[in-house]
Amino acid sequence: MKETVTVKTLAKELNISIATVSKALNDSYEISLETKQKVWDLAKKLKYQRNPSASNLRSHKTKTIAVIIPEIANNFFSLAINGIEEIARKRDYHVLIYQTHENSEIEIAFTDSLLSGRVDGILISVSSNTNNNDHFKELVKKIPVVFFDRVFEDIDAVKITTDDYDSAYNATRHLIEGGCKKIAYLFALNNLVTGKNRFAGYKKALEEYGMVYTDAMVVNYDKDISKNYENIKAMVSSEKPDAIISSIEDLALPCYYVARELNLNIPRDLKIISFSNLNTAPLLNPSLTTIEQPAFEIGKEAADILFKILDKKYFEPNGNHILKSSLIKRESTS
Amino acid sequence: MKETVTVKTLAKELNISIATVSKALNDSYEISLETKQKVWDLAKKLKYQRNPSASNLRSHKTKTIAVIIPEIANNFFSLAINGIEEIARKRDYHVLIYQTHENSEIEIAFTDSLLSGRVDGILISVSSNTNNNDHFKELVKKIPVVFFDRVFEDIDAVKITTDDYDSAYNATRHLIEGGCKKIAYLFALNNLVTGKNRFAGYKKALEEYGMVYTDAMVVNYDKDISKNYENIKAMVSSEKPDAIISSIEDLALPCYYVARELNLNIPRDLKIISFSNLNTAPLLNPSLTTIEQPAFEIGKEAADILFKILDKKYFEPNGNHILKSSLIKRESTS
DNA sequence: TTTATTTACGAATACGTTTAAGTGAATAGC
DNA sequence: GCTATTCACTTAAACGTATTCGTAAATAAA
The missing domain is CATH 3.40.50.2300 (Response regulator)
Known part of the structure; x- marks a missing residue:
């Protein structure tokens, strides 16, 4: 069993007080450079490591x-x-x-x-x-x-x-300008400003173009992941939107599976855009338009x-x- | 400034010693249930939190x-x-x-x-x-x-x-049985058993089928990420393999970009298989065959x-x- | 030269906990 | 009834560091 080396060890070895060692290690102005150097050298030699608990407790x-x-x-x-x-x-x-x-x-x-x-x-x-x-x-x-x-x-x-409002707004506009008439929204983080702002940006863009959304076109995130797929599928089946904006990454991939399942071609039948940091976004089939956060x-x-x-x-x-x-x-x- | 509540606080309040409090908090057999309960109740009431540094230092x-x-x-x-x-x-x-x-x-x-x-x-x-x-x-x-x-x-x-050897072996066999004649390998973790085993599995499969590999067909991982793309591209261009096994996930996506760049169709011209835990593997274009580690x-x-x-x-x-x-x-x- | 200040260090204490050792009272053993 | 043990608790000493206060010597100010 190795002896653990503490300030005490150093002090004893150098024939100086514990206080001096401690101060030297902390590069205090009270200690002469000469003494500091001696302490530092010995500390290095003996591989002294300051005990974090003791240090925390004190400081x-x-x-x-x-x-x-x-x-x-x-x-x-x-x-x-x-x-x-x-x-x-x-x-x-x-x-x-x-x-x-x-x-x-x-x-x-x-x-x-x-x-x-x-x-x-x-x-x-x-x-x-x-x-x-x-x-x-x-x-x-x-x-x-x-x-x-x-x-x-x-x-x-x-x-x-991030600029949640603006980016959702821009994304929605991008879809509208691409000819989309019915844009569904996958809503998450409802209770946080983050989620609220994104949704507000979406609504604002719709509004500017005289478009509306109905509650039926909005799917709320469910923490039971398997349900999300079902909910999106149900919404797409009944509402038949021509685009979907997903406010979080986790809801983007289910959209792909839903489109596949319902035989909808992306982007011809259904355009998709999502908040996402997926590095495979460019390689997906088809590649995914993303709102990428830094x-x-x-x-x-x-x-x-x-x-x-x-x-x-x-x-x-x-x-x-x-x-x-x-x-x-x-x-x-x- | 709130007073921080320590064992001392509890001890004083209950008129017992610090040691008793400490032992009660640690559910020691030395303390009567009655006393323990009093300590626990007061601790909860005063929202006592054991100081980790002090505890670590001592124990x-x-x-x-x-x-x-x-x-x-x-x-x-x-x-x-x-x-x-x-x-x-x-x-x-x-x-x-x-x-x-x-x-x-x-x-x-x-x-x-x-x-x-x-x-x-x-x-x-x-x-x-x-x-x-x-x-x-x-x-x-x-x-x-x-x-x-x-x-x-x-x-x-x-x-x-994981069963690196076996899984690389099986992956290679899968390619061979799919008709591949020239299987390139993207080598990483060369100095670790992990990497060595994967490479050994690959070699063993080739050997069993009387196939060989040349050093030119093996691309070594470069920590400069941009170089990997270049290296793979160079290898594919010159060696024209009909399949690639990537021993780590980071090298799989570059393969897709290389294939795209060289106008090679995956899987027709070039089959790809990679060690990977990408959850977008099924959605890639084309979907990626993976060796998925748990x-x-x-x-x-x-x-x-x-x-x-x-x-x-x-x-x-x-x-x-x-x-x-x-x-x-x-x-x-x- | 005398006093004031600076320099370089040490003694002692505190941080909040855990624990070995000790103690008086209650209980058990015979 | 006397000793041995158990029970429930206390005392006191760590754990290793940082820091306040004090001090002797050296230097500067007067």
């Missing part, structure tokens, strides 16, 4: 942030985490991952548990079936939090989103701002940062 | 595991993390994520830094350009580690892999075993667990 800094997301096996979120991790890495921070699986209760359990001082800050993308934001309101009072992509309106925290940049931005808050260099508690998505036109709408 | 248990992977924005790895997270959740463990981006030095930095007692155990899928495994050999002596999917041969630790299960299994080791209920330091992949035949090879 109340954990060098750790938490990321709470609905699902990791999702292109958007894994890219976002990628961005977050990149920023965290630069600052030698550690990243804890928590998946809610779109379950609000799990989400609450996570946020509660993170109040114990395990992390310095939290990045959250809200679960789709979270209706009540009381726990978030409490949370943001106690610990720095940045919301990204899936956000609530009335929370006192920084939010990073997922990686969202993650970076969110992390960046969280760190600014931790550094106390950010003073806009309600900042709303909006990044631009891009509409990438492909065969499914041509 | 040397962090309730945290680390996952080191090459890339999170990858179907296989995000599914694996999903499985890991599921198991961790059940045991109230926290999951730290580290991405190496296939960089061996970053990998070493991570493993070194995890020796400070920040985590109880580590799950690793080795970076593709890691040639030297000395740091792993040292690592496994000091902390429980389970390797998954991308593993080294001669490390004294548990390994979770990514989620691999993650679960790896985490499961790590916890067994932590519980000291696992006694097979060299256990090699092999899960089965499935060959899913689609249009790209028909």
Whole structure:
């Protein structure tokens, strides 16, 4: 059993006090360069590693942030985490991952548990079936939090989103200008601004062209994934839309299967456009027109701002940062 | 500023000692049920949260595991993390994520830094350009580690892999039986058993059918992604294979682009098969035949075993667990 | 030269928990 | 009735670090 090397070890070896060692390791101005160098050299030689628990306990800094997301096996979120991790890495921070699986209760359990001082800050993308934001309101009072992509309106925290309204609006216009007369909508994130804005953009475009939608043309996301397929199929069968806008990626692929099942040709009989970060979008049959969110940049931005808050260099508690998505036109709408 | 509630708070309030509170919270047999109940009730009422740092410092248990992977924005790895997270959740463990981006030095930095007692155990899928495994050999002596999917041969630790040899063998046979005469191979993970086994399976199948491969038909993975496309294109142009086996997902899509660029029809002119967990594989143009690894299960299994080791209920330091992949035949090879 | 300030370090304490060892009272064994 | 054991709890000491306060020596200011 190896002896673990602590400040004590170094102190004893160098015949100086523990305090001096600790200060030297933290590059304190109180310590002479000469002594610091001796400490650093020995620390390196003995492979000294600062004990994080002890350090945290004393300093109340954990060098750790938490990321709470609905699902990791999702292109958007894994890219976002990628961005977050990149920023965290630069600052030698550690990243804890928590998946809610779109379950609000799990989400609450996570946020509660993170109040114990395990992390310095939290990045959250809200679960789709979270209706009540009381726990978030409490949370943001106690610990720095940045919301990204899936956000609530009335929370006192920084939010990073994309131009949901504009991109949905543009997508709808793209369809209308392509000759579509009846555009169905796959609605998700109903209770979040994110979802509301997308839907509003869709409605606005319809309105501008004197078109209407009926409730029958709107399919709501069901967390039971198999039902989504059925619901879309039922809607397409009865309503016979000539286009579909999907407000989340998860609903795009079911559309392809439905079209196949109903013998509808995409894009001739049915045009499809979806919010999506699928890297196979260009290779699908037919290739899929997407509203691509800058997922990686969202993650970076969110992390960046969280760190600014931790550094106390950010003073806009309600900042709303909006990044631009891009509409990438492909065969499914041509 | 709210007072943080500690064991001290509870002790004072209930007029009992700190030790009693601590033991009650840990459900120790030394404490009467009556007292425990009082402690639990008050803890709940005051929303007491055990301070993780203090607890770790004293008990040397962090309730945290680390996952080191090459890339999170990858179907296989995000599914694996999903499985890991599921198991961790059940045991109230926290999951730290580290991405190496296939960089061996970053990998070493991570493993070194995890020796400070920040985590109880580590799950690793080795970076593709890691040639030297000395740091792993040292690592496994000091902390429980389970390797998954991308593993080294001669490390004294548990390994979770898939039947790489068999699945590559079967995939190759599938192509041969489909009439292919010249099967190219996209080689990755050359320095890991994982990659070696896949290549060996390919070679064995060729051999059985009296076929040969030349070095010119083998393209090695380049970490500069843009080069892969060029390399594959060059190989296909000069060698004119009638099929390609890609040993990792990242090399499959470039094949599609190359075929498109060279005006080759898949599968007529060029059949393609790839190790892959793409959920859009059935929707590609044409749909892609895949060797699908049970990514989620691999993650679960790896985490499961790590916890067994932590519980000291696992006694097979060299256990090699092999899960089965499935060959899913689609249009790209028909 | 005398006083004030700076420099470089050490002693001691606190962070919040866990745990080994100890204690008095109640119960059991004979 | 006396000793041995069990029960329920307390005391006190860690775990390894960061930090406040203090201090002796060296330097600067007067």
